[in-house]
Amino acid sequence: MQKFPDLSETDMAVYQVHVTTPSLSACQISELLGLPVERVEEAKEMLRTAQLLQPALGDGWVAVSPDTAADILLADAEQAMLDQNSQIAAVRARLGTWTVAYLEARSMRSVKDRIEVIEGIDGIRAVIDDLARTCEKSIDAMVPGGGQSVRAIKAAIPLDLATLERGVAIRTLFQHAARNHRATTQYAETICAGGAQVRSTSLLPSRMLIYDDAAAVIPLDQENTAAGAVVIRDPAVLRLLSHLFTSHWERAIDFAAYDRQEDNKPTDLELAVLRLMAAGKKDEAIARQIGLSGRSTSRVIAGIMERLEATNRFQAGVRATLKGWLP
CATH class of the missing domain: 3.30.870.10 (Endonuclease Chain A)
Known part of the structure; x- marks a missing residue:
């Protein structure tokens, strides 16, 4: 899988123009955004590398959704993972016969x-x-x-x-x-x-x-x-x-117990979960990022909500900020 390019705000602006007005040329985009034509062409090349721009049926380029770009960019890697998982499952099945x-x-x-x-x-x-x-x-x-x-x-x-x-x-x-x-x-x-x-x-x-x-x-x-x-x-x-x-x-x-008696501050794990909650992450995404199961993550979140006496995540975020737990 090729390395994903480091896209900038300028690249984002060029991408949005392609989404709203696909027919504009590089010169027209340059005038619209107040950018040099060379910078527009550079942004388009970055977007093509990220698969966010795809060849149009006739001529030129058309912007696609990030989900579509991800499907194109990651297709080979996902297939390789699928093949590897199939091999792993086959080995486990063969060893399982010895149980x-x-x-x-x-x-x-x-x-x-x-x-x-x-x-x-x-x-x-x-x-x-x-x-x-x-x-x-x-x-x-x-x-x-x-x-x-x-x-x-x-x-x-x-x-x-x-x-x-x-x-x-x-x-x-x-x-x-x-x-x-x-x-x-x-x-x-x-x-x-x-x-x-x-x-x-x-x-x-x-x-x-x-x-x-x-x-x-x-x-x-x-x-x-x-x-x-x-x-x-x-x-x-x-x-x-x-x-x-x-x-x-x-x-x-x-x-x-000792830490809780001192200042009732959250643990490092709870702080990590709080930050992800504040970022709007769902339980499944939080679980993946902290390396716990969904059930264990739900238990941590429930404990945080109980300590903050919060009935929803927005209220938990406000109270955590007031306590100085979140910046």
Whole structure:
């Protein structure tokens, strides 16, 4: 796909003349707009590159709508995307035929190994990915220390949002120190918008993940979590770990509570949504731009409306401006 030209206000003026009076020559447009003929010809060339001017049946050029120009300009790229999506769907379908065999083997492993040792970071990631994608009810995460690495956060967000979309409940416990890490704070905001619950407390004993109260993952070495992990499926040990998580969860506070108590300002995510709302964007467009599902975006918007005590978007914009949230 060719690069879209950087159109100016002059190009726009020439385009509008072509829309209203298609028969005018470059000289006539030059006189009408008070522009040099060379600038008019340059604008017409820019418009042709943007597909906004198309050859007329007889002679000259005719202006077309931006939607038509987009169809012409993006046709090849959209076809390439369609072909790529078809290939992706075919690969998924072929791999899907292996699902029954995989689940059967996995269930046999779960019954056999109540305590399983996983070595190496790649093995740990594979197990966590497997448990996250196959759990059905809940994921409880205990994350000690301060902020998490940006790389780990980027990898976690799409998996967590997809898990929430399946209706799986996610509860995540951080330490208060994580509040000072911007990327971790944004991660908490993002998954909360997707329906997760995130809290923080002063101290946590261990990194831990519990899936459906049926499997737990804890590191072999708390100081070097990449060295290996233990997957626990023993019911007695799981009950103990679930009780440990619950006791810390009940004493923790909402991750955003401190910020809200300070000045009740909106989060970065809420500010982004507010700006898009003020720009007149619909829910679907907002969801695409912030990278959330439609349901999660609606939840964020509803929360904003409730905080502003607004009954419509215009009223929300006015009140957000009065509060100094919007310029």
